[in-house]
Structure formats: structure tokens, C-alpha cells
Amino acid sequence: MDVRFINPFILAISAVFKTMVHMDVKVQKPHAVTDPGTRADVSGVIGFSGDASGCVVLSFPTAVACQVASAFAGVPIDEKHPDFSDAIGELANMVAGNAKKDFEGMNISISLPSVVIGRGHTVSGLRACPRLAIPCETPCGVFEVEVAMLVTKAAAGASAPPAAVSVA
Amino acid sequence: MDVRFINPFILAISAVFKTMVHMDVKVQKPHAVTDPGTRADVSGVIGFSGDASGCVVLSFPTAVACQVASAFAGVPIDEKHPDFSDAIGELANMVAGNAKKDFEGMNISISLPSVVIGRGHTVSGLRACPRLAIPCETPCGVFEVEVAMLVTKAAAGASAPPAAVSVA
Numbered sequence: 381m382d383v384r385f386i387n388p389f390i391l392a393i394s395a396v397f398k399t400m401v402h403m404d405v406k407v408q409k410p411h412a413v414t415d416p417g418t419r420a421d422v423s424g425v426i427g428f429s430g431d432a433s434g435c436v437v438l439s440f441p442t443a444v445a446c447q448v449a450s451a452f453a454g455v456p457i458d459e460k461h462p463d464f465s466d467a468i469g470e471l472a473n474m475v476a477g478n479a480k481k482d483f484e485g486m487n488i489s490i491s492l493p494s495v496v497i498g499r500g501h502t503v504s505g506l507r508a509c510p511r512l513a514i515p516c517e518t519p520c521g522v523f524e525v526e527v528a529m530l531v532t533k534a535a536a537g538a539s540a541p542p543a544a545v546s547v548a
Numbered sequence: 549m550d551v552r553f554i555n556p557f558i559l560a561i562s563a564v565f566k567t568m569v570h571m572d573v574k575v576q577k578p579h580a581v582t583d584p585g586t587r588a589d590v591s592g593v594i595g596f597s598g599d600a601s602g603c604v605v606l607s608f609p610t611a612v613a614c615q616v617a618s619a620f621a622g623v624p625i626d627e628k629h630p631d632f633s634d635a636i637g638e639l640a641n642m643v644a645g646n647a648k649k650d651f652e653g654m655n656i657s658i659s660l661p662s663v664v665i666g667r668g669h670t671v672s673g674l675r676a677c678p679r680l681a682i683p684c685e686t687p688c689g690v691f692e693v694e695v696a697m698l699v700t701k702a703a704a705g706a707s708a709p710p711a712a713v714s715v716a
Contacts, residue, residue, distance in 0.1 A: 492603040506634055
């Protein structure tokens with residue numbers, strides 16, 4: 381995977397969680413995903429298309445997802461609450477949208493989010509399109525963000541990769 | 549949801565399953581999805597973006613997914629086989645790509661597919677973007693295709709909706 385796409389996601393996770401969830405996220409070093417991938421209970425999935433095709437998946441254990449969704453919504457909500465999926469979907473949407481603005485020189489748009497709920501599920505992609513996982517630590521537990529991006533067109537005026545950001 | 553998008557999916561499901569899975573699919577009448585939606589064991593998820601944002605989810609019970617993936621791959625594969633996710637992801641990709649060609653006058657592209665594996669999971673979207681479910685009957689069992697599409701831009705030169713197709 382083109383690692384230039386990773387820094388925008390690292391910055392987006394930190395920014396969205398800080399401003400919208402009021403939570404500091406300590407982003408760990410990204411690593412390649414090996415099948416079948418991490419098991420999760422709640423995942424927010426959103427696609428990218430245009431000059432690059434891609435996918436980002438925010439994967440949570442139930443307890444972390446409930447605390448994150450509650451902090452985002454401003455009221456306590458659990459996985460059975462009618463606002464729960466909307467909160468996780470909007471969060472995926474915000475992370476994707478925030479990262480996208482840093483895909484410099486590329487015309488990329490984002491799809492509608494989907495929210496998967498089911499204990500111990502996996503979310504994988506095509507083997508031809510490797511994914512990188514970004515482990516994230518919060519005060520209420522860990523979650524993971526998986527990213528796959530595949531450049532489909534040479535981007536006009538594509539600039540240098542964004543400056544590196546440090547991870548723990 | 550703009551129902552003009554549904555006929556291209558109905559046609560795409562029939563065409564892709566006939567030519568690539570060598571299976572006749574009897575498409576039932578689409579209906580609105582009410583939360584939390586149908587439980588599935590295997591789902592192929594793919595996003596759309598551009599003049600419209602959207603998402604399509606192919607949701608299978610395990611036994612149906614294994615038979616469909618095996619017929620698609622031409623060799624018996626089950627959900628633990630390394631080619632299983634690729635088969636379900638490629639199938640979602642083909643249904644989305646085949647439907648997209650009939651979104652007349654709209655510039656829409658598709659994301660990378662994701663494949664969810666986990667017994668009894670649900671895949672939902674934002675409540676502001678209603679989904680339609682297309683129930684599908686095959687000789688090896690039933691599966692469901694859920695579609696959400698939201699027009700984000702007035703499409704230049706958009707033509708009349710495609711001709712209606714009849715469903716069982």
C-alpha cells in the first residue's frame with residue numbers, strides 16, 4: 381500500500397477524536413494486516429473512490445465502542461440504542477473526510493458508511509490490496525483503524541507526501 | 549432512497565450470478581430495511597461515491613456463501629479457505645460495477661470491497677440514508693442485497709430512469 385496515505389489517517393484519527401469525542405488517542409506504529417485480521421465487535425466501514433480506491437475500517441470491542449459513541453453523542457448510549465450505529469457511522473465518516481482533505485492533488489470522494497455489529501467478526505479485503513492497521517489507545521481501551529488504498533489514476537499535480545508524523 | 553438506482557442492481561445481480569456463478573437468481577420484491585436489519589454470517593460491502601454516495605451489501609448465511617464462492621471459484625471453498633474472502637469481495641465488486649454502468653448520466657465510482665465474516669452480524673447505515681433490501685433466491689438458499697444511494701450532485705444530462713424490470 382502507498383504509505384503516503386497513512387499519515388493523513390493518523391492525523392485525522394487524532395483530530396476527530398480530540399474535537400468530536402473529547403478523547404486523546406495515542407496512535408501506535410502501523411503494521412501490515414495478516415489474514416484473517418483482528419476480531420472486533422463493532423466496525424465502521426467506509427469506502428473511497430476516484431483517483432484512488434480504498435476502504436477504511438474503524439474496529440472496536442463493544443465496551444470501547446459504547447464509550448466512544450457515548451462521548452461523541454454526549455449522552456450514554458449502548459450498542460442497542462437507536463443512535464449507536466449513527467454515531468459509529470458518523471465517526472467513520474469524519475475520519476475519512478478529515479483524512480481525504482490531505483490526499484493532496486488527488487480527486488477522491490467517500491461513500492456512505494456501513495456499521496457492522498456482531499461479536500468477534502472480522503473485516504477483510506482483497507489480498508491484492510494490502511491493508512495497514514493503525515492501533516489506537518484511548519483512556520477507555522484500544523481500537524484499530526485499518527486502511528487499504530490503491531491508486532487507480534496518476535494524480536495531476538500530485539505533491540510530495542505530507543510531512544511524517546511521529547507515532548508512539 | 550431514489551428508486552431509480554434499484555433496477556440496475558436487480559439486473560446486475562441476475563447477470564453476475566448467471567455468468568460468473570452459473571446460478572439462476574430469483575429476485576424478490578425490494579422492501580425498506582428496518583433496523584437492525586437482517587442478520588448474516590458473511591457480507592460483502594462496497595461503497596459508491598461521486599455524483600451519488602452509496603453502499604451495497606451482499607449478505608449471506610454461511611452455507612449459501614460457501615456454495616456461491618465455490619461456484620464462482622470453480623473449486624470447493626469454505627469460509628476458512630484463503631480464497632473465500634476474495635471470492636465474496638470480487639462478487640460484490642462485480643455486482644457494483646455492473647450496476648454502475650446503468651446509472652445513466654452520473655459520474656459514480658466504486659470503492660474497494662470489504663468482507664465481513666461473523667455469525668449473525670448486522671450491517672446498517674445512517675438512518676438519514678434509508679436502505680432497500682432485495683431478497684434473492686438461489687437453488688442453494690436465500691441471500692439479500694441491501695442498497696443505499698444518496699444523490700449528492702445534480703447529474704448533468706441525467707436521462708430517464710432505466711426501464712422497469714419485473715421481480716417475482
